[in-house]
Amino acid sequence: MTQPSSILVVDDDPVNLSIISHHLTNYDFNVYIAQEGLEALTRAELLLPDLILLDIMLPDLTGFEVCQRLKSNVQTRDIPVIFMTASNAFEDRITGFTLGAIDYLIKPIHSEELKVRISTHINLATMRRELIEHKLELEQKVALRTAELSNSYELLKTEINERQIAEEKLAMSVQEFKTLAESLPDPIARYDRQRKKTYTNRPNLHIQGIDEPDKAHCYRLITPSVEEFAARLQWVIDNGISDEILTELLDPQANTVNHNVYFIPEFDDNGLVKSVLSISHDITGIKRMEAMLLKSELEFRTLAENSPEIILRYDLNCRHVYLNPAFERETSIPLDYLWNSPPNQHWDRLMPSQDYIAKLKRIMTTGQSDKIILEWRGQDNTQKTHKLHAVAERNEDNQIIGVLVIGHNITELKATERRLEESRTQLRALTAKREEAREEERKRIAREIHDELGQLLNVLRLNLTTLDFRFGDANQDLRNTAQKMLTTLDRAILMVRSLATRLRPAVLNTGIVSALDWLVQEFTDSTGISCQLHTKLSELKLNEDKAMLIFRIVQESLTNVLKHAYAQRVDVYLSLNNSTIVVSISDNGIGIKAEQLEKHNAFGILG
Known part of the structure; x- marks a missing residue:
């Protein structure tokens, strides 16, 4: 069932509103009323009626102002407006039509005329609206069809371009294949499904084909046989799978040549083998x-x-x-x-x-x-x-x-090395034993010199002194002789003490630091060469053997400095690094040449 059309009636006269509403209701229209211009604008935007009957004379706005605002609003500008007025002035009608009104009714309004005009304008508006919608629909269809035609055209153009590119690539590929095949030193041939050669490059012209008789100046196939070669080629045609075969040929000079032949199937658009490409590679050098x-x-x-x-x-x-x-x-x-x-x-x-x-x-x-x-x-x-x-x-x-x-x-060599090392170990043990015996002998001799010879010399000096005391005043020659003997005896006592000290320094009993300090001072006093001990140790607890070893090393080194270095200064350094005793002796002398180290009659510091 069709929905009744809606009419918005705008008039400030209640009588006119009642009459017009009554007539329109009888004609099956939905009627809405408004008595002011602003009210009419609000209801028109809210209800969106199919037509508006608008009085020109309103209390707040004129009908022309209301029409102008309706036509300037996007939501209400397409609603048909019919002016109602008691004035029949020509200027008013022109103004109304200019503002967008579609008709003009003169009061008093006849009901039949009102019905006909309203129905006509509503139908016209409906037809106009349908026409616009149809036009829009047609425009959309035209645009869609145009887009489809444009896409089809672009697709067709793309397909044509792609086909042209593919044809150009195919032509280029064929040309590249021919260029490559003709420039390669490897023989290349193409066989059709009947095993007939359809293409051959220049190097392949010199190789006898499976379907050709013997030719002069050609490479002749020795192995495999022509039948086996043809069977392998037919297998590739039937199965569409690559294969390779090792061939042996004779060149025109009757030299053996080896080729590795690769069979590569070529397919048509349906995936069927249309031909086989044969590529031969000379592997004679590899075989050799x-x-x-x-x-x-x-x-x-x-x-x-x-x-x-x-x-x-x-x-x-x-x-x-x-x-x-x-x-x-x-x-x-x-x-x-x-x-x-x-x-x-x-x-x-x-x-x-x-x-x-x-x-x-x-x-x-x-x-x-x-x-x-x-x-x-x-x-x-x-x-x-x-x-x-x-x-x-x-x-x-x-x-x-x-x-x-x-x-x-090197078992025998290693055994010899082990025996040599054992000999060295025994030699070191014997040397240590000999040094121990020598030290003991020095101690014994030093003790005997100090205790016996020293005492005898002291007794002799005492006797000379007593002799001088008793008879020297009476005999001057005796006193002079006694004094000379005392001087000689004093030198002998000093020499005995010095010899005993060198054999076994008694200062070692006080510690190695004290012993070394005495040794460098004694060296300075006896030689005039400046010698100084540098150490941060107040004393070092060592057993007698180790203390004697360090003392002898320093003593022998100072002796070598005196004999060979011609030095003016000697520095002796003693330190303790963890549990290792470090002794260093340096001087400002002339040093020692490398060839002087190669002495075979001495052990040096190792001894």
């Missing part, structure tokens, strides 16, 4: 290198198999890839046990296996060779020693591919 490498490998194995030295090879995973028979002879381990296994699988060396593997990996990482000493117990429980020289093995690209180890049995 392989033969030379095999010969070199055989020579290496001949050398390694008969070598008395141990020869091992390890891959990058530190697994044995070669062991020569000498290894089994030296270690009594069967080679089969160690083949393709890491060293720690059968390891009985004294060196931990992880240390040995770490050395191998370091050689692989750095490329630097290394020497390794391996010791183990033989079956007779004797210790065996091998000196291994390990170097990195590289391929033709200079990349490390493993480690080569060559081992020399």
